[in-house]
Amino acid sequence: MRPVKLIMSAFGSYAGRTEIDFTEIPNGLFLITGDTGAGKTTIFDAITYALYDRTSGGTRDGNMMRSQYADEGTDTYVEYTFIYQKKQYKILRNPEYMRLGKRKYADGSLRYVKETPKVELTLPDGSVFKGKKRETDQKIVEITGLDADQFTQISMIAQGEFLKLLLAESKERKKIFSRIFQTRFYYRIQEELKKQAVQLYVKLEQNLQEMKLEMARTEYPVCEKGKETELSRKWKEVSGQDIPDRDRISEILKEIIGQGSRLEKACKKEADGAQVLLEDKNRLLKEAELLDQLFDSYGQVLSHLKEKTAEKAKYELMKEQIQSGKSAERVRTEEKRYLEEEKRLTELKTQDHSLQKKLQECRQLLQELTEDQKEAVKEKTEKEIVLTEKKVRIQDAILQYESINKKQETLNKLAEEIKKYLNHARIIKEKNEILQNKNEEIIKFLKQHEDTEICINECRNKKQQTEEKMRQYKELDRQENRKEQLKEDCERAKKEAECEQKNYEHAWVEYEMKYQKFLKEQAGILALTLEAGQPCPVCGSREHPQITLLSDEAPTQAEVESAKEERDRKEKTRDIKVAAFRECLAGYQAAQEICQTLQMNIKDAPEDGVKTNWKKIMQNLGQTFAETEEQLKQLEQISEKCKALKKNQEQIAEQSLELERKERETDQCLTESKLVYTKVQAEYQTAKEKLPYETIEEAEKHLVQTVGALEQLRKNYETVTRRLTEMQNKEKELEGRSKTVKASALQSQKEAEKKKLRYEQVMKAQGFADEESYHRKCMKETELEEAERWTEAYQRELQELEANRKLLEQQLKGKERKDIAQIKQEMKEASEVLEQIRREYMRLHNINEKNREIRDNLRRNFEKNSGLQNQYEIIGNLSKTANGNLSGSAKLDFETYIQRQYFRQIIRAANKRLIRMTSGEFILQCRDVEKLGSQGQAGLELDVYHMATDTIRDVKTLSGGESFMAALSMALGLSDIVQNTAGAIHLDTMFIDEGFGSLDDASRDQAIRVLNDLADKDRLVGIISHVNELKEQIDHKLVVKKTDKGSSVSWSV
Missing domain, CATH: 3.40.50.300 (P-loop containing nucleotide triphosphate hydrolases)
Structure with a gap:
């Protein structure tokens, strides 16, 4: 650039x-x-x-x-x-x-x-x-x-930036390189590996707990004496191990399941035998109950036969009454036919008498109607001509009235139009005033809020900054909590290590004391073997003036060996606790560095690092965010309202123009309507003076009266003529009906005489001397049917009872009643035995199913554990390597390692210029890995190598001029490397x-x-x-x- x-x-x-x-x-x-x-x-x-x-x-x-x-x-x-x-x-x-x-x-x-x-x-x-x-x-x-940080480091080096890179601590230099070379990606890799390792470890622990819970669910079936105790002892031994032995657990669990299966089969066989016995008892009970029912049925049949024998006389009397009733029923049929014919003959005579009376009345009325028709014809001929001429005159007058009315309607319409146009003009004026008022209000509102968009941008920036700070503090708070937890773990691990160190020191002192005492007592043991005049095995002297005596507290060799083993065991325990403490300490230091990095990245973060201050800041930020968001919401609403009002202004301008156009059109229409109204009104007054009637209603009234009179003449004539014709037709109808009725009455009289003769013949044939004896033997139809049903039911029930008696006597021949209560008691006892066996079988079956389920679950858990363990070994070692926690290697995390490569390139580029500036007096060099400090705070230290004296010292010992030349060389070297890296x-x-x-x-x-x-x-x-x-x-x-x-x-x- x-x-x-x-x-x-x-x-x-x-x-x-x-x-x-x-x-x-x-x-x-x-x-x-x-x-x-x-x-x-x-x-x-x-x-x-x-x-x-x-x-x-x-x-x-x-x-x-x-x-x-x-x-x-x-x-x-x-x-x-x-x-x-x-x-x-x-x-x-x-x-x-x-x-x-x-x-x-x-x-x-x-x-x-x-x-x-x-x-x-x-x-x-x-x-x-x-x-x-x-x-x-x-x-x-x-x-x-380039971003801003890279630009100010390599292209525009501001005041103070020279020495910042040269004299910075490794921690500060790491932050600078993280911004310039964007190495946070490698830090995220470290954190991701650490996170995955922790997750895998948690999954391993959870899987182990699941296995222990599954093993704790195992049940032991009841078996022969001593066997259960042996199995439970073995199972408790393997299930109590910290790391379960898969083969041993599978072996013992297989033995438990096999023993349970054998007991289950035996119990099933016993249950089948008890079921057969219960079924036999149930069959005997059903046979005894059936036999008992047969004896009861035989007694009931005999009782019913006795009752039916007592009703035999009633049965014979009922049969005789049914026979007489049926004979009377045949006579009754002929009697009914004779009486029905007599009734029909009476009705025909009555009908003929009524028709003769109606025929006489009809002929009298027919004569009167003939006279009325003659009068109607005469009246119609005289009045119809006069009324028709009057009707024509009135109709001509009405046509003139209709022309006048049309002119009146035209005047009314024109008056309405004039009124409507006046109303429109008034409405247009009012609307125009309303629009002007609205426009003034809009102008006033827009003027008050013309800075709204500026305020919105300010609020959005403030909201975004606040939101970012809240996120940073939230992450910082989470990491601080994690750091505090790690600190507690460190303190606890440290106390445990110190405690084990004391235990080890105590065991060491105890062993040394016993060992020294044991060595001292060897002389006493040798003295016991000395004899007077015999040479000492040690010094060869034959005289023994002062023999060492054995102490009562002398330890044995076994006690010394035991103390040594105890010392070695305490030493091993101490080493484990110390290693655990170091691992916790490394995790805590890493967390501490993360927190420091996060705190440093937060602009305006409190330097004291007190967590309560963060909480208070987060609360204030949350309140600020909410207030800003609410303010932004209000401003955006105002902004939207302003936009809407501006559109309204445009609409108001368009509406004002439209109202002006409508106002002109309305004025023009109003003028035209007034001119037409004046012309039509003059024509209306001229035509009205020539009319014969005052109003058209009066003319129409006379027309209605004239038309009504003509219609009444026509109706009177038609009514008389119609009634005359109707009466003539009625006379002919009555005469025909009278002839028909008389013929029917003559025929009915002959039929009645024949049916009476047939009735008397049938009565004598059925054995009745006269009508009185016949009527005595008559029965109602329902009584006869009831009597027949009773006799038929009696005969049928008697036959069924006799058949049942014979069948039961045959079935019960040679048989006696059985003790049903005794059979039920035996069946109850067999059922209780079966239920007890079934419960035991279900208990054993459930135990076996549960144990098989546990076996399958444990198999899956072991397979899962194997996979998780393999993953944890890979990811765990990667995490330790990336985070600098792998034992036996340099304590450098992944990000620092990458930055160290950039740092070396920068130093090489800087030394090319520094050698020229200092005439080869000294150069810069990156501190060796073997001389680095603690993890997370080291790796990017800078030293000065003096070529003349072959010595190395810290870069901070340079003088002011030397520092400037070294810093300028570093800045130029950094510029070269960034250009080479960025491509x-x-x-x-x-x-x-x-x-x-x-x-x-x-x-x-x-x-x-x-x-x-x-x-x-x-x-x-x-x-x-x-x-x-x-x-x-x-x-x-x-x-x-x-x-x-x-x-x-x-x-x-």
């Missing part, structure tokens, strides 16, 4: 519009010089702000850069034009600041408005990049290939701010030579310094001057 032009307006110490044209310096080294506070660093700030919306040092953001010297009407912005890979780009950016508004308040006072931050990127083809502010910022990073990045320009004042003349000359070599024909190197000697050594200078009205710049070539 090569700068072309920089324009600053009301930015920093530059009050007005200040332009710097970098094309004045085609290439090489140039100096930016001026007094302290003149505004040299502000040039760097302007370039960094234009690119990344922040200043070069990072201590000031763009919102703080509004010039205090600028006029209120001057806009604040930075315009930066640069060339990258032979393509020219231009960035125009302004911060958020308060400016003088274009309009004043109602009282004439000045009005200030907030200018929202904006950025505009012009591409090489002259088009403006279309996107929001964040998208534009991202596009700039894509073009340059497509081309840095054509570098700016260096201060540091040369600490060098002597020779060192400064060496540094300038190095920078001159760096600033070849295609690269610019700018130095900001107030050192006077540099003005003589560098030809091209950008001079910055400070005045009361702000800063100014000029080139000096």
Whole structure:
């Protein structure tokens, strides 16, 4: 990236519009010089702000850069034009600041408005990049290939940045490299491996607990004496192991299941035998109950036969009555036919008498109607002509009235139209007034909320920042809780290790005491074997004046060996606890580093690290977030309302134009309607004076009366004629019916005489002397049917009882009743035995099923455990390696290892220039792995190697001038490595701010030579310094001057 032009307006110490044209310096080294506070660093700030919306040092953001010297009407912005890979780009950016508004308040006072931050990127083809502010910022990073942190480290090195990288602790250097080389990816790999390892370990523990729970569910079947105790002892032994023995568990469980199966089969066989016995008892019970029922049925049959024999006399009498009743029934049929014919003859005679009477009345009325018809014909002929002429005259008059009425209707319609147009004009006027009032209210509302969009952007930025902070604090709180838990685990492991150390020391002292006592007592044991005059096996003396005596407290060799074993066991336990403590400590240190990293990444985080402060901050952030969200919601509602009101304004304007058009149309229609109304009204008055009747209603009334009179004449004539015709037809009908009735009556009389004769003959044939004896023997039909049903039922029941008696006597021949109660008791006892056996069988069956289920579950658990164990060994070792916890290897985590490779490359690139600056006096080197400190805080230490003395010392021991040369070399080396790493990045320009004042003349000359070599024909190197000697050594200078009205710049070539 090569700068072309920089324009600053009301930015920093530059009050007005200040332009710097970098094309004045085609290439090489140039100096930016001026007094302290003149505004040299502000040039760097302007370039960094234009690119990344922040200043070069990072201590000031763009919102703080509004010039205090600028006029209120001057806009604040930075315009930066640069060339990258032979393509020219231009960035125009302004911060958020308060400016003088274009309009004043109602009282004439000045009005200030907030200018929202904006950025505009012009591409090489002259088009403006279309996107929001964040998208534009991202596009700039894509073009340059550097983010703000990388840019300020390698291209624009601000004040203080030199020594930051050189003198930083390993922890701080790790953070710098994490931002520049984006190595957080490797840290996430570490955390992911650690997370997976923990998850696998938890799954292994859960699977182990599941196996123990399954083993605890195992039940032992009741078996022969002693066997159950032996099985349960074996099972409790294997199930109580910390790591279950799969083969041993399977073997014992197989034995338990096999024994249960044998007992289950035996119990099943016993249950089958008991079932057969119960079925036999049940069969005997059913036979006894059936026999008992047969004896009861035989007694009932005999009792019913006795009752039927007593009713035999009644049966014979009932049969005789049925015979007489049937004979009388045959006579009754003929009697009924005779009586029905007599009744029909009577009805025909009555009907003939009625018809003769009606015929006489009809003939009298027919004579009267003939006279009435003659009168009606005469009246119709006389009046019909007069009424018809009157009707024609009235109809002609009505036609004239209809013409007048149409004119009246036209006048009424015209009056309604005039009224309607007047009403429309009034409504249009009212609507227009309402629209104007609405428009004034909208203008007032929009004026009150014209800064809403600015406030919305502020709220959104604030909400986003607050939300990000909340997320960071939440993660920090989670990691802190994890760290506290690890700390407790560390303390507990430490106490256990210290306790085991004391136990080991006690066991060691105990063993040493016993061993020493044992050695001392060897002389006493030897003294027991000495004899007077015999040589001592040790010294050879034959005299033994003072023999060592055995002590009562002397330990035996077995006790000494036991104490030694106890010491060794305590030592082994201590080593295990110490290893556990070291592992906990490593985890705690890693968690502590994570927390420190998170806290460092949180802007404005409290330095005390007190968790209660975080909680309070999180509460405040949550409240701020809620308040901001609510404020944003209200502002967005106002914004939406403003948009809707603006649309309403457009609609109101359209509606106003439409109302004006309608008003003109209404006025024109009103004028036309009034003219037509005047013309029609005159025609109506002229025609009305010529009418014979006052109103059309009166004419219609006379017409109705005339038409009614004509209709009444016609109706009277038609009524008389119709009644005469009807009466003539009725006379003919009555005469025909009378003839028919008389013929039917004569025929009925002959039939009645024949049926009477037949009735008397049948009565004598059935044995009845006269009608009185016949009527005595008559029975009602229902009585006869009831009697027949009773006799038939009696005969049928008697026959069935006799048949049942014979059948039962045959079935019970030679048989006796059995004791049913005794059989039921025996059956009950057999059922209880069977139920008891079944319960035992089900108990054994359930135990066996449960144990088989446990066997299958344990098989799956063991298979699962094997897979999890293999995964845990792989992932666990990877996690320990990546997090620097693997024993026997360097304590470096994965991210530090990667950063160390970058660090070595940076040092090699830096030493190429440092050797020239120091004339080969010393170089920089990365500290060896064997000399590193604790894990998580080491790996990126920097030392100084003196070539002359062959010694190594810490880089912090360098003097001021040496530190500047080393720091400059490191900055240049970092720039080389970042360019090589990023690939497509081309840095054509570098700016260096201060540091040369600490060098002597020779060192400064060496540094300038190095920078001159760096600033070849295609690269610019700018130095900001107030050192006077540099003005003589560098030809091209950008001079910055400070005045009361702000800063100014000029080139000096």
